[in-house]
Amino acid sequence: MQERLYDLIFICRPATPEEEVNKIVATLEHSAGEHGGKVDKVERWGTRRLAYRVSKHREGFYVYLVVRGTQSDMIKELERRLKVADPVIKYQTIRLDEELKRQAKLARHRERRAGRRPRKAAPTAPALPGAEQAAPAN
């Protein structure tokens, strides 16, 4: 299976001590490794205000991870761990690779079009006065 990329965000209770959070991140890294995956990036956004109440909390400590892996079990396991972890009040995993693929495709497409435009303007120039003006500008 092709490698997949995921965004994983989890929110801890605001009162969680730093070591607890580190411990959770470490277990996630460990179980990702067990399933042939890898945690690419760990970002601690710190305590932020939640947009709505989650388990009676108005604030939460956000942690953002980028995970890559080939086995779909990996995400299942990571989410199970987050569900079990006491300080975690919310988590979300989003698969990113397809969107990145789409993004790359669009960028490539645009590049190609930008490269083609001047060549295309030249032959149509006599027919369209508007194009004639555009051609020298390019």
Place this chain on the structure above:
Amino acid sequence: MPDQPKQDPPAEAEAPPAPAAPRAEGHSGGGPPRREGGPGGVPRREGGPGGPGGPRRGKRQFFRKKKVCRFCVEHVDFIDYKKADMLQPFVQDRGKILPRRMTGTCSRHQRWLGEAIKRARNIALLPFATEL
């Protein structure tokens, strides 16, 4: 706002009798439809070619800037759900997603935007509904 699609066809139907005036109307975008409101269809057909339509049109005319998709201008290929403050202008005060007709977003970007907003909501970056 729901009468906008209803109003557009009459404007086109009007075009043959008086080509100059309806064209000006077309430039002002969605302006004229609002004037007619619900009962608009019949009076408009009378007013279009004749004299009384002219002054009325002049009085109520207002310009609406042509809305351009903000994401297309900046060549955005991916709308990041993590940047909640970037999504904020596309959400009403109460947390509703603003329609395309208000923001001018193109259909493709609106689709991505909706997805991003929903993701942001799920992880409590944006509200589902503001509580009072």
